[in-house]
Amino acid sequence: MDIFLQQIINGLVQGSIYALVALGYTMVYGIMGLINFAHGEVVMIGTLVTITVAGTMIKAGMPVVLAGFAGLSASVLVCMALGWGLERIAYRPLRNAPRLTPLITAIGMSIVLQNLAMMIWGRNYMTFPPLLPKMDFEVAGANFTAVQLIIVLVSSLTMGGLLLLVYRTKLGMAMRATSQNPAVASLMGVNINRVIAAAFVIGSALGALAGVMVGTYYEIAHYQMGFMLGLKAFTAAVLGGIGNLAGAMLGGVLLGIIEALGAGYIGDLTGGFLGSHYQDIFAFVVLIIVLMFKPSGLFGEKTGDRA
């Protein structure tokens, strides 16, 4: 019981990050029915851009706060441009193609981005500049840091902001309409191209934010970090019900907690046979179980198949 609360906290933090990334997947899938494989790479680029911008500024002697903001802004802008570019150049021409074609394209773009990152930033692990104060707190026997607290707070605020956008603005309504029925939405005057672009851009912005958080939390980054993160975030989106925003958020947090608890207790559960380095498996197992038994996820709608 002693590590339970600790793992919950860890899971909550990691889960908040998953949630932010999952939103990117779920928005795109909800509107286009496409799994944007390259999204994980966008997050990774967000992290690496921050390292370059903030790192350079800090070395030049500028205050950490300024460097941090500059790094974050640069990331968000770069990722938004990247997301926009992906949609415009790679996916838009394929809107009417059978499903396999955009999927392969997405995989291809993911590989391209990963290798571009490798060419720009090199193969080595990089240290993320420390942007947040190091403070420790303790609650009921479990420790948490300022970084963790800030991650959870910022994520929650951002997600709240997104919900406001989607449910209270015209753009949000346009997005919801498009994800229900693109043809009719466009007949009603919705500019589908702009809505889809918006989904990509907003998702990428959130991804950039998540990237900065990952960097801040783990303090290192690597050109290959996007892959696993992306996969797990996608699992979270599916868990919550793909296409459903609240589902993605909840799915992310839930997955984070499942992973943390699993990693914490797997040794005990399997009598030492499986250790915590099997941690990555939990996401996959969750994915498989959800897709087998409740493919619409926790909040998704069941889409029937009329013959």
Place this chain on the structure above:
Amino acid sequence: MAEVLLQANQVAKHFGGVKALRDVSLSINKGEVYGLIGPNGAGKTTFFNCMTGLYVPDGGGFTFDGAPLVADAPHQAAERGIARTFQNIRLFGNMTALENVMVGRHVRTKAGVLGAMFQNGATRVEEAAIRQRAIDLLHYVRIEDRAEDLAKNLSYGDQRRLEIARALATEPKLLCLDEPAAGMNATETEELRELIEGIRRDGTTILLIEHDVKLVMGLCDRVAVLDYGALVIEDVPAIVQKDQRVIEAYLGA
């Protein structure tokens, strides 16, 4: 005394709040052509889909040839001897007409991967028989000259015939046709009528869903009318045509 082939008992199905079928009971006798008509949305195709295992009924069930029909197992319906065509034509578009019919033989043949890999005697004999039967069926429905064309390139009328040929390939006891005359002109409809008559003559029981009331009344031994998911009447055409409820259902009360 007519022998019952298919018995529907109190079949019910709803989608959310919509009651698509309300306790529908009817029976189809061996050797007859049985028509199922009703206005759009009456539940005809839903009934079909429940019978052939594509939907699971929420209440009631079917008995076929004396034994209950298992729900949710479309391939078992075909094994038992129920074949169907689809309202929107579901052919294997990128396979040739001949291949489409050959696939229809799948359920009555048995060569597996080992047979395919080793091409032993029994497999080759079976394969030749499949091919021959498919060619014969294409002749039967009069599209033999389109055998090597891709199914998706056939004319609409030929596609409907092909679908029937494929269904016949499964050697059904009950052939279910879902609006086969849709989109056909008078000549094509007459040809279809002849084809269906021929199939009945050759011993297959037929369930026909149709909108073309003239075709149904002229062809069917008995007719059932559905309206809003409920059975209105089940009788010979002469009586059904004159039934007040039927007239109201079609013309609107």
Place this chain on the structure above:
Amino acid sequence: MKKWLNPRSAFGISLIAIALIALPFVAAMGGQAWVRIVNFAILYVFLALGLNIVVGFAGLLDLGYIAFYAVGAYTYALLASPHFGLHLPFWVILPIGAMLACVFGVLLGSPTLKLRGDYLAIVTLGFGEIVRIFMNNLNAPINITNGPQGITLIDPVAFGDFKFSGTTQILGFSLTGPHKYYYLLVALSILVVIINLRLQNSRIGRAWQAIREDEIAAKAVGINTRNVKLLAFAMGASFGGVAGGVFAAMQGFVSPESFSLIESVMILAMVVLGGMGHIPGVILGAVLLSILPEVLRYGVGPLQMAVFGKMLVDPESLRMLVFGLALVLVMRFKPAGLWPSPERKRELTGEA
């Protein structure tokens, strides 16, 4: 079979046969490394043809195919190396590997049967990763796979005293290890191609195609789609398993690194870029995607040195970058693949 015997086909086949027999000697002129590259290309042809059954024939998007390769390879490694002290002959191990891979195929395929395209892809991807993670970590408490270090000193293929490693003199020709493996691989591939062709034109092949075209209609005509799909997984997996076994024997060691996701993607790309479901296209795709990167690797480095005087771009990352771009470009401009079957081309491009 009769159509193979007419004079034109016989001539064509003889030419191909001569080319195949001579190829390793030609390749060896560039160095033994090239014979090895050719061998790997053939292994990929193997794998691509196996995956073609799942993706091309049955239309099931498998992104975790490499798992079966891994099972076959590790089975061979465990049964023919000092690791457990077992040294079974290859003709015993290969069938065992194939069967084990087959079982895995059924296991991994079963949960996916009701899933739609993208979800199927993700789940199979997950399975592939799970297998790799297990391979990487099953070294404690009992050491089964020896973890990240893998298993080494695997016995080469051998017919009695005739070992496939080392050089042998036959009829005045000097056959090196890779040479000998080349002929073994070619023989096996020809077998695989024949099996694939036979499967394609069989009752089961048609059933796979029917499922790919319209699963609901397939069920309506009596195809037990569950079993037939599992059959596709099982068959595809067994090919992967056999390829894995030969790989283990040829390379002499196996480690989890060889079985990562990118390999699954690579093989899928070979099938899709080559021409999904079309056997000649798939072979072309496999050869292109395995040889071209090597050409890039050997060419780009010196080229950069010659033109720029230094290495601007690491050939390895350039190779992967080009691969990714190739995927995107082919999907954009030739979605049916480079050499599709005539029907499929029409389906995807609307032209004859």
